Amino acid sequence: MTKPRLELVGITKQYPGVLANSNVSLRIMPGEIHALLGENGAGKSTLVKIIYGVHKADAGTLHWEGMEHLIANPNAARKLGIGMVFQHFSLFDAMTVEENISIGISAELASNKLDEKIQNVSKQYGLPLDPSRYVHTLSVGERQRIEVVRCLLQNPRLLIMDEPTSVLTPQEVEELFKTLRRLSEKGVSILYISHKLQEIKELCHTATIMRMGKVVAECIPEDETPRSMAEMMMGTNLVSPERIGNQETGEPRLVVDDLSVNSPHQYGVNLKGISFEVRSREVLGIAGIAGNGQRELVEVLSGEVVANHAEAILIGDDAQGLSGPIERRKAGVGFVPEERLGHGAVPELSLWENAFLSAAVPMKLLNKGFISVSASSAYADRIVREFNVKTLGVREAANSLSGGNLQKFIFGREILQNPRVMIALQPTWGVDAGSAAAIRQALIDLAGNGAAVLVISQDLEELFEVSDRIAVICEGGLSRSYPTSKITVDEVGLLMSGINSQGDIHQEAPDVP
């Protein structure tokens, strides 16, 4: 019988106030693709950091190919043959692929004909990569390949991948899976962390499911459905959002016409001639890979950055392209930005102050320049009650809430202002499944009650769940929109990667639903 590549026994890790891992055991065989599944905060990241030598376990043992080891730091882990691709890349935009790779590896490896070695690895595993290109010219998928190649150059026997597909198009995901399967055939073990259940079902041989720091189940993903795995993850039954049914859409509430803006950010994406409209009682979804102009689009729609001309953005009948956030809120627009802490909410301030932040004018919480504490607290209370926010009270600081609860609070704050138009970027990014379902339902209900809702997201599953129509943003241009029922995930994926299947990206005229 072969020895397991990696075996963890009884790993326990205590942080102040949180038991991050409690008696966790895990076994990965050579060549096995093993999924580690769990909601945010279930303890996946802690466990991986212990394996990779970033953190030390309080109790428990780690066996590497039958021998007990104490992995003191990531260097020791790499020497053993453990490689890791992090969710957030550590690449320098202003350097070439080869220069970036040479930074993260040993000196011997980097000194001798590195570009040849890179090309060998990239050919062998189907990871096309040009060593002399500058990183800022590469797509996110290509950037991830750099990280993967960097790991593979060191001949790992265990490859850890943390949420690798969250930034990829469906086609890029397929390519990555081919590479991973090839690695597995050569005997490399893979620990694959994700919460995308369909992918796990497709790719992984076995799965360990964690909840609140403990291993709650082990399964063969092939024998399970995504739904059953989600329920194991959450420990409850999953409720899919309900649609009220096909309704007649109403009048256009948000009309964007030939919007072009130069990005204020370094290596940002300029918006090029974007046109679309969102009507009352409908949800328009905008899909796209991160970094294709989503951030710029939301900044312009919220008024944090002004548009090229006033008529570029019509809210109701008002030309608002040049107005600021306060005027747009007065016109009845609600916004939920991507970053919860620091953008949608002030981490250090209390919930009632955060309720005041965006609701001051619309909810009349301001009295001749003075903050009405009682009205703000009452409003915050109402949000907490109606949106089921788990907190000790509205005097608690925003950063004391979990990601999902804070996101529900921010959504509640915007929704209870009865917006005529609602704009949300990545509404359920990093949010636990229960809160995500609640937020999606709230968006659908909002449209059902007559609002025009715009959702910009990288999560295609989410967009197909909530949207009536879907458009795709790519390199700062927007495709025309398609009714959700008449487009497939693959077609959206092609549009996301910029392949112009129907000759209609960057079209000028506003689309018709």
Add this chain to the structure above:
Amino acid sequence: MSLRLEQRREFSRVMIYGSPLIAVVLTLLSGMVMFSILGVNAFDAIFTFFISPISDLSGWAELFVKATPLVLIAIGLSFAFRANVWNIGAEGQLTIGALAGGGVALAFFNVETPFLLPAMMVAGILGGMAWAAIPAFLKTHYNTNEILTSLMLVYIGLLVLSFLIYGPWKAPDSYNFPESRLFHDAALVPILVEETRLHIGWLIALVFALASWILFSRHIVGFQVKVIGVAPMAARYAGFSEKRIIWMTLMLSGGAAGLSGVIEVAGPIGQIVPVISPGYGFTAIIVAFLGRLHPIGVVFSGTLMALTYLGGEAAQIEMNLPNAVTGVFQGMLLFFLLATDIFVKYRIIFGSPKIIQYPSNSFDVKGAG
């Protein structure tokens, strides 16, 4: 073996406000050590420095006279610093405010009217604002660093003062001393307590503190300042204009510094002289932080800092110690405050770092082994 600092997950509320007190105690202890090394009886020296100056009514009066400019300026600076606007040039704004207010007094030196003093104060405030408007304009239009521009303007302001007082504003009867005419009664700040120098400037400072407290905690202006300071993106999201807040905080801190300048020349000094402030504008920076950038905290820290000025004078007169003792005490106080603040936010961990921490959680201070 090494020493590391690890960020605390939660900051103790008690220690946030307790650390200034600990800093004061540590300053006193170190001061005693310093006096012992200088061959002076430590208890006598501490007594002379901190107790004897306030052992009678006139001592207390003098304490508040010195505290008035410190408190006024530091409250203004608290607004700016909270909004991450680093106005380091309060000394220059004080000087120009004193010149503007004093200029009004000199222009109307033969007019007896109750409106003269208020007019001087308004002029002083406008003078300080005008001087602060230069860094505000440069920052909002050309994105210059206000630390540099406001600091450089201090020295320009002092040279303007020298130019005027050695030239056109020199009093005709001054026997060529660089002094202006003495202000007459209508141009002087009324005395609050008979037989002392305590004037209504102290009341103005207290009212300003109270008003600022309300502004900070209940008014939209204070809210905007708080939000832009800790979460600039959230401020933009809420529609607060960054430029407006830069202007507002610089006008507030410049105006407060200008007002304190007028109160100095129309109060304890009574005329314009070549040196108006013994560095109040700079000391107020320490006062603002020692008072936790909170108006009420600043009233206490300003009073304490005023005591170091009085103590320095007393130590000079009674014990023959150099005046530099004042600076040493102020320096120690700032040092200990910053040091105790580190421990509010971080804890020290001894031992070799087997585990490499993420930089966001901790950082190495010393790799001693």
